Amino acid sequence: MSERIVVAMSGGVDSSVAAALLQQAGHSLVGVTLKLQECHDAHGSKSCCGVDGVTRARDVAGSLGIPHYVLDCVKDFEQLVLLPAWQEYAGGRTPSPCLLCNEHVKFGLLLDWAERLGIPRVATGHYARLEKDEAGQPMLLRGCDTGKDQSYFLAGLSRSQLDRAVFPVGHLRKPEVRALAKSHDLPTAETPESQDACLVEPGQSFSEMLRKRFDAPAKTGEIVDEAGQVVGQHAGIHVFTIGQRKGLPAGAASRRWVKSISPETGQVTVTGNVAELVGTEFVAKRVNWLAGSLPAAALPCSVQVRYRHASEPATVEALADGNLRVTLAKPVKAITPGQAAVFYDGDRTLGRGWIAPPA
Amino acid sequence: MIYADYNATTRLDPEVRAAMEEALDAGFGNPSSIHAAGQAARRLVDKARARVARFVGAAPEEIVFTSGGTEADNLAVLGVAGAASGDRPGVVTSAIEHQAVLAPCAFLQKQSRPVTFLPVDGTGRIDLGALEAAAKPDVALVSVMLANNDTGTVQPIAEVVKVATACGAVVHTDAVQAAGKLPVAVNQLGVSLLSFSSHKIHGPKGVGALYLRRGVALAPLVHGGRQERTLRPGTENVPGIVGFGKACELAQARLEADSCRVAELRAHFESQILARIRGARLNGGGARLPNTSNIAFAGLDGEAITINLDLAGMAVSTGAACSSADKTPSHVLVAMGQSAQEARSSVRFSFGRDNTDEEIDRAVILVVQTVNMLREARS
Numbered sequence: 120m121s122e123r124i125v126v127a128m129s130g131g132v133d134s135s136v137a138a139a140l141l142q143q144a145g146h147s148l149v150g151v152t153l154k155l156q157e158c159h160d161a162h163g164s165k166s167c168c169g170v171d172g173v174t175r176a177r178d179v180a181g182s183l184g185i186p187h188y189v190l191d192c193v194k195d196f197e198q199l200v201l202l203p204a205w206q207e208y209a210g211g212r213t214p215s216p217c218l219l220c221n222e223h224v225k226f227g228l229l230l231d232w233a234e235r236l237g238i239p240r241v242a243t244g245h246y247a248r249l250e251k252d253e254a255g256q257p258m259l260l261r262g263c264d265t266g267k268d269q270s271y272f273l274a275g276l277s278r279s280q281l282d283r284a285v286f287p288v289g290h291l292r293k294p295e296v297r298a299l300a301k302s303h304d305l306p307t308a309e310t311p312e313s314q315d316a317c318l319v320e321p322g323q324s325f326s327e328m329l330r331k332r333f334d335a336p337a338k339t340g341e342i343v344d345e346a347g348q349v350v351g352q353h354a355g356i357h358v359f360t361i362g363q364r365k366g367l368p369a370g371a372a373s374r375r376w377v378k379s380i381s382p383e384t385g386q387v388t389v390t391g392n393v394a395e396l397v398g399t400e401f402v403a404k405r406v407n408w409l410a411g412s413l414p415a416a417a418l419p420c421s422v423q424v425r426y427r428h429a430s431e432p433a434t435v436e437a438l439a440d441g442n443l444r445v446t447l448a449k450p451v452k453a454i455t456p457g458q459a460a461v462f463y464d465g466d467r468t469l470g471r472g473w474i475a476p477p478a
Numbered sequence: 479m480i481y482a483d484y485n486a487t488t489r490l491d492p493e494v495r496a497a498m499e500e501a502l503d504a505g506f507g508n509p510s511s512i513h514a515a516g517q518a519a520r521r522l523v524d525k526a527r528a529r530v531a532r533f534v535g536a537a538p539e540e541i542v543f544t545s546g547g548t549e550a551d552n553l554a555v556l557g558v559a560g561a562a563s564g565d566r567p568g569v570v571t572s573a574i575e576h577q578a579v580l581a582p583c584a585f586l587q588k589q590s591r592p593v594t595f596l597p598v599d600g601t602g603r604i605d606l607g608a609l610e611a612a613a614k615p616d617v618a619l620v621s622v623m624l625a626n627n628d629t630g631t632v633q634p635i636a637e638v639v640k641v642a643t644a645c646g647a648v649v650h651t652d653a654v655q656a657a658g659k660l661p662v663a664v665n666q667l668g669v670s671l672l673s674f675s676s677h678k679i680h681g682p683k684g685v686g687a688l689y690l691r692r693g694v695a696l697a698p699l700v701h702g703g704r705q706e707r708t709l710r711p712g713t714e715n716v717p718g719i720v721g722f723g724k725a726c727e728l729a730q731a732r733l734e735a736d737s738c739r740v741a742e743l744r745a746h747f748e749s750q751i752l753a754r755i756r757g758a759r760l761n762g763g764g765a766r767l768p769n770t771s772n773i774a775f776a777g778l779d780g781e782a783i784t785i786n787l788d789l790a791g792m793a794v795s796t797g798a799a800c801s802s803a804d805k806t807p808s809h810v811l812v813a814m815g816q817s818a819q820e821a822r823s824s825v826r827f828s829f830g831r832d833n834t835d836e837e838i839d840r841a842v843i844l845v846v847q848t849v850n851m852l853r854e855a856r857s
Contacts, residue, residue: 149785149789186785186788186789188785234855235779235781235782235852236782236785236786236852237782237786237851237854237855
């Protein structure tokens with residue numbers, strides 16, 4: 120059945136192939152590229168300011184013969200993604216901006232935009248799959264390419280957002296996607312990998328870029344070891360994340376990791392004992408639960424505490440305040456406040472919560 | 479495709495193309511060269527300059543070729559301000575100018591020069607009372623557009639000239655949108671500077687001109703050779719200038735017939751749309767360009783209409799950019815006192831010489847269908 124679908128085209132190979140597949144299936148497409156950053160923000164930098172992406176997406180849309188528009192989301196992106204991300208860093212936590220972008224921009228602003236055009240559905244090149252459960256509710260499943268699976272980044276979408284989403288490459292593996300790009304003769308067949316919101320060059324600090332953008336003061340302070348001994352000073356808590364090894368002063372212990380960050384005092388505590396970094400329990404807040412109602416009793420599932428993390432067996436249980444208590448079957452390293460915890464039952468995404476700092 | 483975005487740009491006229499093709503060969507020389515090839519190119523530029531000058535009722539030496547309307551506007555604003563004496567730092571312009579005038583005025587303001595942006599009434603006509611108040615002896619330049627690109631509202635330039643001249647200021651008018659749609663004769667208008675552009679009158683892109691009345695002081699923005707009397711140095715864009723010259727000649731010859739016919743098409747379109755679409759309202763009023771229809775569709779998003787019309791095969795435009803927070807509504811409609819939401823519900827239709835009666839009938843149907851579809855989708 121032919122539908123009108125808005126397809127988000129980043130200029131990368133995944134969304135290009137997504138568009139090609141939908142077109143092949145006979146749908147009537149409207150290609151859109153989200154402009155997330157002003158070009159002059161990137162003056163003197165080689166990082167993608169979005170213009171390359173827009174140009175490539177326009178090229179792909181042209182070769183597929185579909186209309187293409189640019190949706191200027193620069194200010195919205197700053198307010199809905201970058202500012203909250205900075206607030207997390209400023210609070211001593213580590214944000215997950217890609218989730219915010221999917222929840223508020225790609226399946227927020229872009230869905231609204233499509234709706235204003237009278238088009239109900241939005242497709243993206245995410246590696247994730249959608250199916251319906253017995254009750255007709257959308258189920259978000261992991262992408263078939265386990266190395267590329269992006270369900271983690273999408274786990275904050277509501278059921279009504281998922282109902283309107285289309286993920287045409289979720290059942291494919293990356294090499295298949297590249298091969299399809301070639302066979303469709305798409306100009307993006309060879310484009311390099313990019314992350315969801317590629318805003319910084321490798322080696323550049325995302326958090327420092329945010330601090331400068333919002334002209335915010337850095338919360339400086341001491342670096343102390345587990346004994347409370349001051350081992351150095353730092354230029355701002357925002358450059359640290361739990362479990363980090365880089366950028367710490369050399370000390371007695373040959374290896375040190377960040378164990379905790381105190382936004383109040385600015386103190387960063389480090390440890391040389393890796394066992395100090397592990398945890399077995401945390402609370403997940405502001406939960407988006409996709410599988411029925413929140414689990415009243417301990418529900419066995421698996422949990423992923425950051426994007427690049429193999430999920431671990433755990434149980435989750437709703438607390439009276441709507442938060443989830445997560446209990447891991449075995450200790451997990453660097454459970455980082457601010458990151459998204461995403462819960463799975465096999466391939467099915469059950470929901471997402473934000474990891475709260477330990478009480 | 480039904481093209482109804484003539485205020486954005488126009489298609490190259492076949493006669494213009496022929497003239498340009500000829501100039502690419504016959505005029506390959508550098509007009510500044512002493513030899514025969516240079517002389518041939520120079521003659522082509524001279525001939526084009528005469529045609530361009532005739533189009534605005536000026537002498538050929540009063541024409542400065544530029545890269546287009548934006549550069550002509552910049553040269554006028556910054557050039558007059560730059561050449562003005564120290565006791566005349568002021569510039570007066572209107573709130574509804576094109577960015578090509580607003581931005582250089584804002585640039586002057588940043589350099590601590592006094593700049594006044596005149597308000598407009600609900601029809602988009604500038605407030606002459608405000609002009610009288612702003613026209614002080616320290617004003618070097620008054621720049622008011624001849625007709626607005628968004629709404630087509632024609633400005634009372636004769637009155638502007640009267641007030642400005644009384645305080646000793648020179649008057650520039652941005653006639654980029656008016657040229658080819660209204661008679662543009664510098665002596666009737668009484669202005670000292672006038673900018674116009676080739677691609678709005680079926681000429682090529684990348685060329686425009688500033689009319690500069692004899693004796694008016696202007697500081698160049700670009701420094702280099704002696705071309706354009708040192709006011710705009712750089713080897714001339716010979717094929718572009720030749721095309722512009724031909725386009726001016728054709729526009730002048732066709733002006734009356736074309737604007738009458740386009741006015742009829744527009745009248746038919748407007749009466750149909752206003753009668754058949756509930757909540758459709760015309761933006762702008764009083765004297766308007768014969769080809770421009772700026773229409774608000776209550777409760778709808780102008781961009782959504784524009785994109786759906788594009789998908790259906792009709793080219794129109796909105797003043798607005800894109801997403802929610804970023805969607806700056808047309809500064810023209812906002813200056814006319816509209817709310818941001820009202821302004822965002824507007825679409826600009828601009829017709830031209832190639833539109834047919836049949837196209838207008840189809841355009842009406844497409845617009846009615848699109849508006850109905852969007853209203854159904856919302857309900």
